[in-house]
Amino acid sequence: MTTPPDRSVVTEAARRRRRPTKQGTVLSEALIVETALRLIRQHSAAALTVRRLGAALGADPSALYRYFRNTDDLLLAVADELIGQAWTGWQPTGEWRTDLRELGLRMHAAYQQHPQAAALATYRVTGRANEARAIETILGVLRGAGFPDAEAVRLYHGFVDLGLAFAALDAAGLALPAEARAAEREVWDHTYSGLPAETHPNIAAVAGLLRAEMGRSAYAPTLEQFLGAAEARLRVAGGC
Amino acid sequence: MTTPPDRSVVTEAARRRRRPTKQGTVLSEALIVETALRLIRQHSAAALTVRRLGAALGADPSALYRYFRNTDDLLLAVADELIGQAWTGWQPTGEWRTDLRELGLRMHAAYQQHPQAAALATYRVTGRANEARAIETILGVLRGAGFPDAEAVRLYHGFVDLGLAFAALDAAGLALPAEARAAEREVWDHTYSGLPAETHPNIAAVAGLLRAEMGRSAYAPTLEQFLGAAEARLRVAGGC
DNA sequence: CACCTTATGTCAACGCCATTGACCTTGTCC
DNA sequence: GGACAAGGTCAATGGCGTTGACATAAGGTG
Structure with a gap:
């Protein structure tokens, strides 16, 4: 019963730490925002979902929650x-x-x-x-x-x-x-x-x-x- | 295998016909729009869902589709x-x-x-x-x-x-x-x-x-x- | 009157969504 | 080497819009 993960915005220490890859891509706040913007441009704002964004990044949707509290937070960044x-x-x-x-x-x-x-x-x-x-x-x-x-x-x-x-x-x-x-x-x-x-x-x-x-x-x-x-x-x- | 229901906007003939009640209320386009507006006012536009609107009317959510093609159509009416x-x-x-x-x-x-x-x-x-x-x-x-x-x-x-x-x-x-x-x-x-x-x-x-x-x-x-x-x-x- | 048609209701199911708890992996520091 | 924590996966939850199949009752027609 490890304490529940914090799931809050990425900290200073976090940024200094390395991040392990996924099956392909290496996530980062910048990459996520960039990809979200691309998805929005190619399709529409309504088409931007956590699941699709995850798929476009080659990552599990839940991985995004390591970088943004929720979708609203993500949209603010975009x-x-x-x-x-x-x-x-x-x-x-x-x-x-x-x-x-x-x-x-x-x-x-x-x-x-x-x-x-x-x-x-x-x-x-x-x-x-x-x-x-x-x-x-x-x-x-x-x-x-x-x-x-x-x-x-x-x-x-x-x-x-x-x-x-x-x-x-x-x-x-x-x-x-x-x-x-x-x-x-x-x-x-x-x-x-x-x-x-x-x-x-x-x-x-x-x-x-x-x-x-x-x-x-x-x-x-x-x-x-x-x-x-x-x-x-x-x-x-x-x-x- | 009766033909699939039309589910389109209520027709002229439909309006002339009577409508059976539900467990309580009698639906109508005007009543639905009115209730939707009340819900929006009391809570928020985001809080207006087909399910909640149905509940507020005492009707099954799917009943609304007899009056409006979809939620977009409903919002237009509102x-x-x-x-x-x-x-x-x-x-x-x-x-x-x-x-x-x-x-x-x-x-x-x-x-x-x-x-x-x-x-x-x-x-x-x-x-x-x-x-x-x-x-x-x-x-x-x-x-x-x-x-x-x-x-x-x-x-x-x-x-x-x-x-x-x-x-x-x-x-x-x-x-x-x-x-x-x-x-x-x-x-x-x-x-x-x-x-x-x-x-x-x-x-x-x-x-x-x-x-x-x-x-x-x-x-x-x-x-x-x-x-x-x-x-x-x-x-x-x-x-x- | 019985019967058919049709408007209008219910019910159950589908597939999508955001979010989260539990787990696993891996780099870094002591 | 072991502890720690960042950052990934997986499975599950509960909400959503929508739809197909079915039920029911009013009106018109014979």
Whole structure:
């Protein structure tokens, strides 16, 4: 009756210790996160299960619990990795509007590139290294631009919320089951394309335009509005 | 070997026919949706399972499949019901800015009131009656305001996307497991409240303000920005 | 009235899921 | 060499959505 295994996050000592192989692969936190991200990209976020991830790694599913408390913990790590990937190579220009726009679009692009992974954006606080770096940088851009602290925090919050909100939406619209994507268009065509003008005159009048607009993201224009409003407030606040 | 049951959506003829009771309750699409919404409100969207819903109705879980193809179909119906509830009692004022603001805030309030149900906002096209009414109304407000069709559709799309995006975000932030809500705050405190100023000077400088801002929604101010930008474009487009 | 059809309920089973306790293996330190 | 612990496997548990087979009762038709 040995004491039950701890099954908690891998410790410092653990990392220094060697790890025996499995029938093939050598596990590590980085490899697991990487593989999870690949699985999500190739299939969908819903398709990421402990069992499948284990299989993809050539390991027993239960082995993952040596590295992550549970699947939620694992997803947090994957989300943080995604943040990190979006920011690699970025350099501040010193012009806050340019910087914020670039950062917003980068995050958005990251989620569009891995639309299947955008569902992870719903994990708002990962509490991990890449997220901390992101927060620090955005706050630095805003405070460096001359916004007073209270204003900078409000804007930080608005900026991040905007990005996360659209990411979350994209997650729903672009990602989930991959066959539901087609189904959504089909539902649209089935339901709305032929609505009679008597009952739904406005829909009938612009049905074609509506259909063309479907699936596009409103993030970029909304981000511009956000930046414009921020600049207006900066001018009022006396920065210049 | 009778032919396999159809298990498809309840037909017209079906609705006209009577339905035998169960040990207590009499099922109906409306009752099921209603009960599902109650369950979601009382617990969480994740807690809504076919089995639990069946139990709450006093029926066998499999009975639900006489009314809905699958859980996705059921959730679509619940989402549409939520739309309907948000719109009941609303009357247009004739002033498009007022109308849009009111509609946006109503939808947002609906999701905040049933934060657990906001996850359903991720179902973007329900293809049901309430959604059709909502689209028709919003388009009517915009076209009535004098926006040309193409512009009206773009604005419709931006308006709806904005609402859905923040609803989806709220779903993640406010809703999901009810114990994760507290966990998120804890992660924040644990990770960010004590970051040293040497490595993260900006976070350290405004940690208190950040903490106070947590959990607030940026929807309302963003909606105002949206309305302002729309008005500016209307003036340019020649409406007045 | 009996009878057939059909809507709508139950029951039992399938295969998938996350998670965990018990065990085994193997490298490292004393 | 022996103890320890990290990190792997295996088997089991309980929950999930879904479905096929069956049961039952209302209505329409003769």
